[in-house]
Amino acid sequence: MIEWLWLLLPIAAATGWLSAWHQERQRSKNTFWSPDYLKGLNYLLNEEPDKAIDIFIKLIEVDSDTVETHLALGVLFRRRGEVNRAIRIHQNLIARPALHPHQRSNAMFELAEDYRCAGLLDRAEQLFQELVASSTHQVLALHQLLEIYQQEQDWEKAINTAQQLTNASSEARHVDIAQYYCEQAEYYRKQGQNNAALNTIQYALKIDSNCVRASLLEGQLALVRHDQEGAILAFQRIEQQNPDYLTEVIEPLQICYQTLGRQNEFVLYLLHILKHYGGIRPMLVLTEIVKQEEGEQQAVDFIVKEMHKRPSLQGLDHLLDMALFNVDNITRNHLLLLKDLMTQFLKNKPAYKCRHCGFTARKLHWQCPSCKQWSTLKPIQGIDSE
Ligand SMILES: [Zn+2]
Structure with missing residues (x-):
């Protein structure tokens, strides 16, 4: 019911414009409601809002006063996931020969967005490329093209587009x-083309x-x-x-x-x-080397000294491993319990964190899976670092 009521919002708006339009026509031409308008109302009364909206949109003449309303309605439909309807509205706008060039660019941009949402990337790319030539939408279109090329993993085009964007907007x-x-380079490596x-x-x-x-x-x-x-x-x-x-x-x-x-x-x-x-990894590797070359006790002394300077859970876990070999059975059982707890705790701890959005991961991603920024995931430092 709520869904249906929501749908009435654009219909109510459309009915309002239609009403104004008809009043104007009535004043000038002394005509009454057109059959299409009555048909639309009939659909509305029969709880068929989709058909009603289609008719009302056809009825509202596109002129300089209503273009923005059409655009807003199209965006509204796209955001609701009704991409086909948004496409129809924007295509209808572009088909009008009297459209101001700036309004045409706006409609083309929205239509390209519709295509992108619908997964019609070729069509979206073509429209965005046309808009790159426009003075009003160049930077926006380049941004959208860059998104598409990254999604398609077309790195050659992504590089060219990012360079165009740098020239057009001074963005680093x-x-x-x-x-x-x-x-x-990763792609070439996988193909065995190491020189490339x-x-x-x-x-x-x-x-x-x-x-x-x-x-x-x-x-x-x-x-x-x-x-x-x-x-x-x-x-x-x-x-x-x-x-x-x-x-x-x-x-x-x-x-x-x-x-x-x-x-x-x-x-x-x-x-x-x-x-x-600092860093835990070099300390742990050094501990292992000291253990191999100078013995267990020297390694324990080394890690304890380092842990005083830079406490870490990984270091403590390593220290527990070494301590387990030199204790009586009762202490050993206690330490094993502690070791189990530590292993459980460390098992799911993330090793990397995005400094842009805070996303955490066990493995290093060069593009953050969450915010899509590049080079923002870094190894976590501090007491609970890897
Ligand atoms: Zn992120």
């Missing part, structure tokens, strides 16, 4: 464009020298061709680009240094990272 887009290049991937990564770094993802990809590609030196250079570049992401390269760097037989250099690097940026 270099971070996003670098990510589009990285998406292309490497070239694309260089474009990403050229447009955004702080693109962490490009350095990660470059390092991974270097590892594929067994170039550990090259991989180390790429991975360690992240320290200058954004040290928040250093946790991502600790393990691959360990593999590189181990393969090259330069474990001592790796230890020095970890100590450097720990001193300047």
Whole structure:
């Protein structure tokens, strides 16, 4: 019932305009209600609002005074999910030859939005491209085109459109464009085209020298061709680009240094990272190395000292693991209970958080699944970090 009443709102509005229109016509031509108008009223009385709306929309003449009302009605229908009806209204508007160019652009933009909502991306793209040439809708149309190309994962077109947007609006887009290049590079890598991937990564770094993802990809590609030196250079570049992401390269760097037989250099690097940026991952890796090289007690001493400086649940969990081996049975049972609780607690804890919308995730996404921003998810720092 409420739904039906809501539908009456536009009908009531339409009836009001019609009434005014007819009064005007009646005054000038001395005519009475047209058969179509009565038909529309009849549909309304018979609780067939869809048919009534169609008739009333046809009846309201499109002129400079009613164009905005038609546009508003179309948007209203689209937001209600009645996209086909919105399309009809906007197509009807565009078909009017007397429309002012600005009104035509408005109607074209809304029609393109209708098509996008209906999943008719080709038609939406064509209209938005026409609007890019207009003076009034250029930036809006480029934004919408960019959304479409990202949705279609057409990164070549996304790059071109983002560059056009930069020129048209002075919006800084270099971070996003670098990510589009990285998406292309990922695609080439999956296809086994590693040289093409490497070239694309260089474009990403050229447009955004702080693109962490490009350095990660470059390092991974270097590892594929067994170039550990090259991989180390790429991975360690992240320290200058954004040290928040250093946790991502600790393990691959360990593999590189181990393969090259330069474990001592790796230890020095970890100590450097720990001193300047903290982080749980380097501390845990160092603890393991101390354990292997100097024994259990030295490792416990090291982690306890570090935990005083930077308390963390992951560190505590690791400490529990080591403590379990050196206690009597009763204490061991108590510690096992604590360990179980800790494992449960840490199991579902997110490791990354979007600084734009607060979305959290277990794995790193370069585009936030929630707010769709690029490069906004970062490793969580602090006591409950990974
Ligand atoms: Zn987000």
